[in-house]
Amino acid sequence: MPEFLKNLFTNYYETGAVILFGIGFTTLLMHRNLLKKIIGLNFMDSGLYLFLAAKGYIAGRLAPIITNGDTDPTKYVNPIPTGLVLTGIVVSVSVTAFLLALTCRLYDKFHTLDIDEITYLARKERE
Amino acid sequence: MDLVQNFPFLTIVFSLTCGVLCAVLRPKAAKNLCLTWLTLTFAMSLSVLIYTLRLDGSFVYRMGKWNAPWGNEIRVGPLEALMATAFSGVMLLSLLGGMGHIFSDCEEGKVNLYFTMSSLLISSLFALIYTNDLFTAYVFVEINTIASCALVMLKSSGRTLVATTKYLIMSLLGSGLFLLGIVILYGITGELLMESIAVKVREIFATGEYSLPLTVVIGFFSVGLAVKSALFPFHSWLPDAHGSATASSSAILSGLVLKGYIIVLIKVFYRVFGLRVIMAERVSNFLFIFGILAMIFGSVGALRERDIKRMLAYSSVAQVGYIYVGIGTHSEAGMVAACVQILAHCVTKPMLFCAAGGFMDVSNGKKAMTDIKGAGRRDKIAGAAFTVGALSMVGIPFFAGFVTKLTLTQAAVSSDNIRMVIALAAVAVSTLLNALYYIPVIFNIFSKTESTGIKTERPRADHAFALCVFMLLNVCFGVFSQELVDTVRRGLELFGM
Numbered sequence: 001m002p003e004f005l006k007n008l009f010t011n012y013y014e015t016g017a018v019i020l021f022g023i024g025f026t027t028l029l030m031h032r033n034l035l036k037k038i039i040g041l042n043f044m045d046s047g048l049y050l051f052l053a054a055k056g057y058i059a060g061r062l063a064p065i066i067t068n069g070d071t072d073p074t075k076y077v078n079p080i081p082t083g084l085v086l087t088g089i090v091v092s093v094s095v096t097a098f099l100l101a102l103t104c105r106l107y108d109k110f111h112t113l114d115i116d117e118i119t120y121l122a123r124k125e126r127e
Numbered sequence: 128m129d130l131v132q133n134f135p136f137l138t139i140v141f142s143l144t145c146g147v148l149c150a151v152l153r154p155k156a157a158k159n160l161c162l163t164w165l166t167l168t169f170a171m172s173l174s175v176l177i178y179t180l181r182l183d184g185s186f187v188y189r190m191g192k193w194n195a196p197w198g199n200e201i202r203v204g205p206l207e208a209l210m211a212t213a214f215s216g217v218m219l220l221s222l223l224g225g226m227g228h229i230f231s232d233c234e235e236g237k238v239n240l241y242f243t244m245s246s247l248l249i250s251s252l253f254a255l256i257y258t259n260d261l262f263t264a265y266v267f268v269e270i271n272t273i274a275s276c277a278l279v280m281l282k283s284s285g286r287t288l289v290a291t292t293k294y295l296i297m298s299l300l301g302s303g304l305f306l307l308g309i310v311i312l313y314g315i316t317g318e319l320l321m322e323s324i325a326v327k328v329r330e331i332f333a334t335g336e337y338s339l340p341l342t343v344v345i346g347f348f349s350v351g352l353a354v355k356s357a358l359f360p361f362h363s364w365l366p367d368a369h370g371s372a373t374a375s376s377s378a379i380l381s382g383l384v385l386k387g388y389i390i391v392l393i394k395v396f397y398r399v400f401g402l403r404v405i406m407a408e409r410v411s412n413f414l415f416i417f418g419i420l421a422m423i424f425g426s427v428g429a430l431r432e433r434d435i436k437r438m439l440a441y442s443s444v445a446q447v448g449y450i451y452v453g454i455g456t457h458s459e460a461g462m463v464a465a466c467v468q469i470l471a472h473c474v475t476k477p478m479l480f481c482a483a484g485g486f487m488d489v490s491n492g493k494k495a496m497t498d499i500k501g502a503g504r505r506d507k508i509a510g511a512a513f514t515v516g517a518l519s520m521v522g523i524p525f526f527a528g529f530v531t532k533l534t535l536t537q538a539a540v541s542s543d544n545i546r547m548v549i550a551l552a553a554v555a556v557s558t559l560l561n562a563l564y565y566i567p568v569i570f571n572i573f574s575k576t577e578s579t580g581i582k583t584e585r586p587r588a589d590h591a592f593a594l595c596v597f598m599l600l601n602v603c604f605g606v607f608s609q610e611l612v613d614t615v616r617r618g619l620e621l622f623g624m
Contacts, residue, residue, distance in 0.1 A: 021307060028303075029300055037296060045303070048306050048307060051310050052313070080319075084262055084313075084319075094269075095272075095299060098277075098295070102291060105283075106292065109288065110285070115292070118292075119293075122285040122288075123286075
């Protein structure tokens with residue numbers, strides 16, 4: 001097996017995360033249905049969080065919560081990426097909520113979720 | 128520690144608080160609170176600017192006095208303080224210049240939310256300018272995105288909703304790429320603070336390891352932030368969003384929001400990777416080429432528009448191109464030109480949008496070129512302001528636009544031959560195109576019409592005041608250009624340290 005493929009398989013979390021990111025990115029960019037765009041956005045963000053969490057995990061170590069008075073840092077995983085993931089989730093929740101609210105208003109106004117059709121209808125509205 | 132050193136942090140936090148308070152206040156009270164607070168932030172940023180200039184250096188403010196890897200930091204130097212001062216001042220003037228429109232365009236009972244969003248926006252801009260931590264930058268980039276989209280959609284019509292959706296989707300794609308860049312860079316270096324990353328990147332670069340991932344990361348940062356700041360091939364959302372929003376929103380979005388992302392990019396280039404790595408990676412070549420294309424195609428787009436606000440929006444695409452050409456010239460002088468252009472455009476374009484709002488007031492709310500014929504005679508101050516802004520955009524000496532064209536040309540001349548030829552040609556063509564679409568508008572707004580059926584009322588006092596200050600600023604920018612350019616140059620030197 002070539003070196004390149006071997007690396008992909010050893011770092012399977014990262015490979016999976018980037019594939020998820022790619023799926024989400026293309027869906028958000030290309031799909032015409034607004035709801036599927038929002039799902040794509042969440043795919044994209046989940047991919048990123050998986051990547052971060054995988055980067056912070058060190059095999060065989062514990063979650064960084066001290067329960068038995070053991071403060072030896074070599075026994076715990078890196079807590080920073082987990083914190084970043086939590087922050088990131090908050091951001092993506094609020095963005096998703098905003099986009100969903102926008103979609104509701106667009107649907108109320110144009111009775112469709114197809115972005116191309118909505119663009120067309122909005123242009124006609126002006127003329 | 129001096130009292131002044133707390134000011135940058137206070138401007139960020141109290142702007143957020145002010146936004147929350149505005150959400151529960153009545154519209155009039157929210158307006159007063161927001162304007163008072165913006166005036167205060169302007170004064171605070173100005174005092175920080177004077178302090179850093181006297182100090183001739185920069186200082187780091189640690190949140191909660193925690194040291195580097197655990198705590199969060201903001202870093203303030205003359206360049207950052209100058210940007211913050213300009214942004215808070217322009218924000219205040221843009222709100223004043225379109226105040227009538229804010230109250231007439233927003234839905235009844237939701238006007239206070241406009242001031243909430245403005246406060247959140249200025250807070251996130253301050254944070255983007257000052258922050259020393261990449262992940263904080265990401266969080267505030269998202270706050271900036273949401274606040275600016277909300278500013279577009281508060282004027283509720285089908286078109287603004289569609290424009291907001293497109294704007295939001297493009298912005299989210301951009302921030303996704305930006306976050307991916309941060310995540311991979313964190314994976315390589317294990318740091319989030321800009322200085323610590325810079326140290327590690329220099330080590331990695333010297334050994335030649337991870338050269339492909341580093342290139343990819345620089346690419347993600349550049350593309351992500353280029354999408355958000357509407358660099359040429361990604362500019363399609365901008366004319367819709369800026370053209371259909373209310374006057375103040377267009378002014379704020381064109382003048383400030385686009386610049387916030389570019390400042391982050393400059394920060395990443397200077398303080399995270401260092402100019403040497405960026406030059407070796409050749410990413411700036413792409414920025415240079417797309418900047419040149421933006422200068423030409425933005426102007427061509429503006430030339431074809433028959434709607435004054437969309438024309439101004441396309442002109443913003445071209446002006447963003449100037450900034451990227453400055454970044455792409457591969458030199459300190461080019462970066463200076465880029466920063467000067469950020470400032471020049473941020474005092475000029477909001478004035479043009481506010482003036483366009485004034486024309487709409489005296490033309491039954493319409494914004495097509497044929498409808499605003501003679502509007503400069505009906506609203507003389509807006510006419511004068513538009514003339515000053517247009518002349519500045521074309522690049523007449525003693526106005527702000529001339530200073531950028533001059534510094535950019537100087538930077539191009541000191542660059543290598545091919546870049547020099549291309550940049551000089553592009554500046555010449557772009558200037559010609561600017562003149563081609565701005566000068567007819569000036570003639571149009573001052574031409575005589577028999578004004579039948581148009582009710583003319585005196586322009587609002589705050590609108591007139593904002594436009595007068597904008598004109599004054601623009602002329603001061605042109606007259607005291609040398610001092611300004613020197614400050615920016617010194618600021619950039621300290622910025623990179």
